[in-house]
Amino acid sequence: MEAERFGCIIVGGGIAGLSAAMVLARHEVPFLLIERGAYSGAKNVSGGVLWGTDLARLVPEYWNDPNAGFERFVNHRRLTFLDEQSAFSIDFKSSHYDIPPYMGVTVLRAVFDRWLADKVQEVIDRSACADASFLAFDVLVERLLVEDGRVVGVEAGGERFYADCVILAEGVNNLLTRQIGLQAEYVPADHMAVGVKEVLRFDRRVLEDRFQLSERSGMANEFIGAITDGVEGGGFLYTNRTTVSIGLVLGMADLRRKRKKPYELLDRFKTHPVVADMIRGGEVVEYSAHVVSTGDMRAMPRELYADGVLVAGEAANLLLNAGKAIQGMDFAMHSGILAAETVLEARRIGDFSAATLRRYRERLEQSYVLQNMRNFQAAVRLLHEPVMYERMPRLVCDLGREFFRVENRPAPKLRQILRDVVRRHSSLPELLKLTYRAWKAL
Template sequence: MDDKFDCIIVGGGIAGLSAALTLAKANMRFLLIERGEFSGAKNVSGGVLWGNDLNRLVPNYWEEEDAGFERFIKHRRLTFADHESSFSLDFKSAHYEKPPYAGLVVLRSKFDNWLAGKVEEAIAASDFPEESFIATNILVEEVIKENGKVVGIRAGEEQFFADCVIIAEGVNNLLTRQIGLQDDYVPADYMATGIKEVIRFDQKVLEDRFQLKELGGMSNEFVGASITNGIEGGGFLYTNRDSVSIGLVLSIKDMREKLKKSGKSIYDVLNDFKKHPVVAEMIEGGEIVEYSAHVVSMGDMRVMPKEIYADGVMLTGEAANLLMNSGKAIQGMDYAMHSGILAAETVVEAKKAGDFSANTMKNYRAKLENSYVLKDLKNLQGAVHLLHDKTLMNDVPNLVCDFAKQFFTIKNEPTEPTRKLLSRSINKHSSYMDLLKIGLKGAKAL
């Protein structure tokens, strides 16, 4: 074999594994390096993998007995909460039961490991079964450049060389910064902390409690100051096979300020969320089996790397800040998968053209621009910024719950007109002017 690979992939998360699977199927010779003991060992996610890209990578994946996912999404709920109540938008549909599913609840340690198995299978079936590898437990410390072009990587004393490198190192993108594609300093305003627990139940208890049938599952997002202790952010709960993933995503900047004032820790904030009367009922009797925390981008394009390619290199997934939280869902895994596939397709084209310079790598950017990833990120930036709005995040949930409490309470007294009830709730928790402003912002954003 040549002493150099067609491609080296740094990071065996979803972006890296998706790139690897695409390369293996195209008979490319590559080395994927993951610092964890196995793919998924260091990954944290809430997490719902949205969309159908997985079917592109592993056709009819659902036909496998244990296809790496926990449940498919059949039931979605967005909950606005005050300190004692909740008001939800609730959507459940048999439409979601047909594969390929619209969303899959995954536990990353299991899912990434399964996907890595698919890469190994594809390598074995390729023209170069002995010349492509997944190497784990190795930390890439440096990206090697020669004459301005990326030509390989260094891990400890070892150096490996390739025609190009795909960086799929996730949100803590030290190598991306090392090669100058991202500024060293990313302000905390643009970053959040995700904190999550996996709580296990007897499977029958879980299925009865959440009305789950077979592999159907539920995703529930929560909004309101009483969910997050007033910190900018939100909560989530997703049903796995016999557990739930529950957690919070909190703005780092706001969290620092608020925790300093309250003297609480982030664990206290998570525990308060779990004690919320509506949430406590959902998780009662469960046993915590996993705890994790991870930085997550907030999806603000202002902190995207200056460029996502250069001579001999491409950035994928969260290393390129490809994440969006538009309020409807967190999308990071689907973006990671799609960008990994597109970067790998660009490697195949570069190999054919015999040109791994920026001139070919720029096709990756064009592909991403034409895909839902950058289209959505650009088009929905207004919605991303809207989630910082205090009226929407704090006042609206209080207002909605206050109004619902009055509206749904039947007393042995004459009923007040609904408009009066609504007006009282608006004046108590916000103002017509603030609601008008947020309405206009929302109309512009969506």
């Protein structure tokens, strides 16, 4: 039997792979997408907020679809500093964000990716490639086929499939990216983190009342401080339709150094008095974990393309947490789109060598993805310094406690409170230095 040949093979049916697939389907390029899960999302875990408006490019006016796979749009942001007893939050909510296209939507991947895959299939079905493009599930790609140093296809489920070019959207554990030497075979823990998460189910009314949600609006809350017991990292809580996603992202090297168990730290987070009040009555319906890059560009593959191959999404460790938001899924979507657009360009030229595929790197460099990652590397490094997740949150909480304390005796002036609080947790020179660094980094 002659091996099948496609215009493009996409490895991975997560957000990066499906976004690439949507672009190829729209342009009637025959492709094969191979997903190892039984359905898109079966193997995917995220925090998860999908930021930005790229989704509206892929699925126009998705907000009008009553079955759209997102949970809630985010119009309420909160960043919370914690010590053992207190929480001091920066809180912003605005109906400005209520108007589509939304700035961000919360998602549960087993729901969202599955819906997005259905949307891709709809586009395929309406196209001239209805019988030539396929989404294949439950199939594991075992290895890339390389001939004369060029990727020519994949071996999957014991069969060989050939294509002009392969897009690797295999996720963070990028074994195929490693197979062809774009990333070292052993990736050390230094710039990697592990996320642990629970999905808590609530009665919908309880959820909406507790978090002040209207019809489809939602909240994204990040946390930093004592909850991680001195381990680098932080927490998150996102509201879904009838559930809450709550979890921690922990620096893996620091976790190893401090000999902590991630699920015990998750217990610590959930039993923090302020957090416990937020999640009371929620029933755990799923526990999951996922490795993520810390956003340090040293975690990225040495290159994102080679002859006949492109790397997109988390396989390329495209991720950023510079204190404002944890961006990963939007990077996956954008890089998937750019990878597919590069394939379209390569088809026009008729060349899939690295010389043409380097246009993918150029597109990424010009896009907000690599621009943000480059511009905010100093912030990533600053945020991962112990002072930022240990003493600063304590300082902020101490300030809150003293400022909001009302007693039946003469009260100190704010400047006195500030002086005492700074002295207890830091020093003026240190604080000025950090402020200067933050000023430059952010």
